[in-house]
Amino acid sequence: MAGSTQDINIVAQAESGDALQQGEVIAPAEEHAAEGEHAAPADAAHGATDTHASTEAHAEVFPPFDPASFGGQLLWLAITFAALYFLMSRVALPRIGSILETRRTRIEGDLKEAERLRQETEKAAAAYEAALAEARKNAHGIAEETRAGIKADIDGRRADVEAGLSKRVAAAEARIQADKDAALANVGSIAAETAQVLVAKISGSVTAAEAKAAVAAASKE
Amino acid sequence: MADPNKVDPIHQFQITDIVSFGEGGVSFTNSALFMVLSVGVIALYLLLSTQKRSLVPNRVQLISEMLYEFVAKMVSDSAGKAGMKFFPFVFSLFMFVLVANMFGMIPFFFTFTSHIIITFALALLVFVVVIVYGIYKNGLKFFKLFVPSGVPGYVLPIVVPIEVVSFLSRPISLSVRLFANILAGHITLKVFAGFIVTLGGLGFLGWLGALLPLVMTVAITALEFLVAALQAYVFAVLTSMYINDAIHPSH
Numbered sequence: 001m002a003g004s005t006q007d008i009n010i011v012a013q014a015e016s017g018d019a020l021q022q023g024e025v026i027a028p029a030e031e032h033a034a035e036g037e038h039a040a041p042a043d044a045a046h047g048a049t050d051t052h053a054s055t056e057a058h059a060e061v062f063p064p065f066d067p068a069s070f071g072g073q074l075l076w077l078a079i080t081f082a083a084l085y086f087l088m089s090r091v092a093l094p095r096i097g098s099i100l101e102t103r104r105t106r107i108e109g110d111l112k113e114a115e116r117l118r119q120e121t122e123k124a125a126a127a128y129e130a131a132l133a134e135a136r137k138n139a140h141g142i143a144e145e146t147r148a149g150i151k152a153d154i155d156g157r158r159a160d161v162e163a164g165l166s167k168r169v170a171a172a173e174a175r176i177q178a179d180k181d182a183a184l185a186n187v188g189s190i191a192a193e194t195a196q197v198l199v200a201k202i203s204g205s206v207t208a209a210e211a212k213a214a215v216a217a218a219s220k221e
Numbered sequence: 222m223a224d225p226n227k228v229d230p231i232h233q234f235q236i237t238d239i240v241s242f243g244e245g246g247v248s249f250t251n252s253a254l255f256m257v258l259s260v261g262v263i264a265l266y267l268l269l270s271t272q273k274r275s276l277v278p279n280r281v282q283l284i285s286e287m288l289y290e291f292v293a294k295m296v297s298d299s300a301g302k303a304g305m306k307f308f309p310f311v312f313s314l315f316m317f318v319l320v321a322n323m324f325g326m327i328p329f330f331f332t333f334t335s336h337i338i339i340t341f342a343l344a345l346l347v348f349v350v351v352i353v354y355g356i357y358k359n360g361l362k363f364f365k366l367f368v369p370s371g372v373p374g375y376v377l378p379i380v381v382p383i384e385v386v387s388f389l390s391r392p393i394s395l396s397v398r399l400f401a402n403i404l405a406g407h408i409t410l411k412v413f414a415g416f417i418v419t420l421g422g423l424g425f426l427g428w429l430g431a432l433l434p435l436v437m438t439v440a441i442t443a444l445e446f447l448v449a450a451l452q453a454y455v456f457a458v459l460t461s462m463y464i465n466d467a468i469h470p471s472h
Binding site for chain 1: 231234235236247248249250252253256257259260263264267268271274275276278282285286289290308309310312313316317333335336337338339342343346400404
């Protein structure tokens with residue numbers, strides 16, 4: 001077996017050399033340059049073994065190019081890929097799709113709800129602002145009113161008090177004036193009496209009328 | 222194969238029977254096993270992770286949802302709202318290829334996307350779906366796909382054959398791109414890993430020399446993870462774009 005393998009390999013290499021030389025002519029047709037090196041000997045080996053012993057052919061053919069395996073592989077590929085397609089299209093993908101769809105609608109719904117709540121909040125905030133402004137205005141009005149009332153009250157009282165006070169001041173002034181007048185009126189007679197007493201003590205008697213005249217004359221100087 | 226130290230980078234693509242149903246009949250091979258495993262893993266993961274249908278997803282459910290939205294966005298970006306009819310199809314393709322490629326990154330696991338017949342069958346399926354739906358939806362207007370609008374009449378004899386050829390080569394390019402990437406990546410990994418073993422057998426200096434392929438193997442493994450995901454993505458994106466052609470043929 002080992003001997004025949006080597007023989008075949010030698011033949012294959014020899015032939016592959018020819019094949020490669022010929023291959024240059026038909027090179028554009030060969031797309032798979034990457035495995036060309038391997039493919040060429042394999043094809044050549046295939047040809048070589050076919051001529052030598054057809055029973056050994058399958059063992060020595062480059063396996064990916066062995067036509068004997070094509071039928072079975074195609075059959076199993078058809079079965080497995082059909083099963084895969086069926087499982088994917090009927091079970092797995094609809095399930096994943098529905099999961100994603102559920103999540104998407106849920107997120108959208110949540111976002112919409114959040115948006116609705118946000119708008120509600122904004123509305124409430126606006127109402128609160130309005131109420132606050134109104135209250136502030138009211139409070140301002142009330143404060144103004146109160147201040148005005150208090151001011152009027154204070155002014156009234158002050159006016160009352162001032163009026164009372166000036167009346168009393170006037171009365172007091174009038175009384176003072178009267179007292180002063182009376183006191184001033186008494187000053188002459190007191191001075192005359194004093195002068196009469198003093199003169200009497202110093203130089204004998206003098207009448208009240210003479211004393212009065214003398215005082216009046218003195219106070220005139 | 223006779224020499225245990227000799228690494229055969231092709232052996233990993235060998236298809237072996239696990240269960241045979243009669244002589245010459247259909248057998249359950251390692252390739253079939255991994256197709257079944259891929260479908261099983263995809264279906265179990267998606268179904269179990271979404272079982273609770275949580276409004277607030279946990280981590281496993283989140284991954285399912287991200288995969289769904291990733292592919293859904295890909296399809297709707299390329300093919301629009303009308304293309305969402307094909308969303309399960311593109312999603313199945315994407316997950317099938319992705320999980321197959323990722324399984325391929327686990328040692329000793331078989332990678333069925335490294336077999337051209339598998340990728341070609343998937344690409345052909347896309348191709349047929351595009352043609353059948355395109356003609357069903359648009360009738361003969363579907364063939365406007367080959368006549369770009371705004372091109373002067375005298376250029377059409379050149380442009381139309383180019384468009385036809387590019388359209389017909391789609392299943393080939395679509396399948397070979399995936400197949401070649403996975404195959405080449407796996408062979409490269411195996412070859413570099415083989416260098417480690419071979420050099421390691423040469424004694425102390427060999428061990429030192431083996432460090433380089435070891436680093437390379439680690440780096441290529443990372444690259445292959447990227448390729449595995451990227452090729453699944455490319456396959457799905459191109460499928461969505463081809464489906465867009467079927468829906469809106471006049472471009």
